[in-house]
Amino acid sequence: MGHPKPKLPGSVSWAWSWQELAACARFDPRLFFHPTGERGEGSRARELAAKQVCATCPVLEPCRAYALAVREPYGVWGGLTEEERAHLLRRRRAARAA
Numbered sequence: 615m616g617h618p619k620p621k622l623p624g625s626v627s628w629a630w631s632w633q634e635l636a637a638c639a640r641f642d643p644r645l646f647f648h649p650t651g652e653r654g655e656g657s658r659a660r661e662l663a664a665k666q667v668c669a670t671c672p673v674l675e676p677c678r679a680y681a682l683a684v685r686e687p688y689g690v691w692g693g694l695t696e697e698e699r700a701h702l703l704r705r706r707r708a709a710r711a712a
């Protein structure tokens with residue numbers, strides 16, 4: 615259960631041991647990844663429920679850092695949706711360019 619173990623890029627020597635403490639390991643992964651065609655209120659409710667699990671997770675920070683570092687394209691990771699991660703990454707790029 616929980617998130618699938620990621621395929622780490624060779625250049626990223628990321629310690630994956632934090633996943634052993636993941637709060638989401640006790641939940642159905644479908645809570646964290648939107649099914650095809652999910653929209654609107656159903657999507658928001660599922661994401662909110664996933665975020666509530668993340669809020670209790672002792673490894674939220676390394677999970678979020680991992681998802682941002684490898685540009686995880688889908689799902690809630692580290693309490694952030696894919697849209698929120700994309701927004702954060704755009705802000706970081708803009709701040710670096712300024």
Ligand code: SF4
Nearest residue numbers: 636638668671677692
């Ligand atoms: S922060 Fe959320 S997605 Fe990441 S390991 Fe914890 S529960 Fe899972």
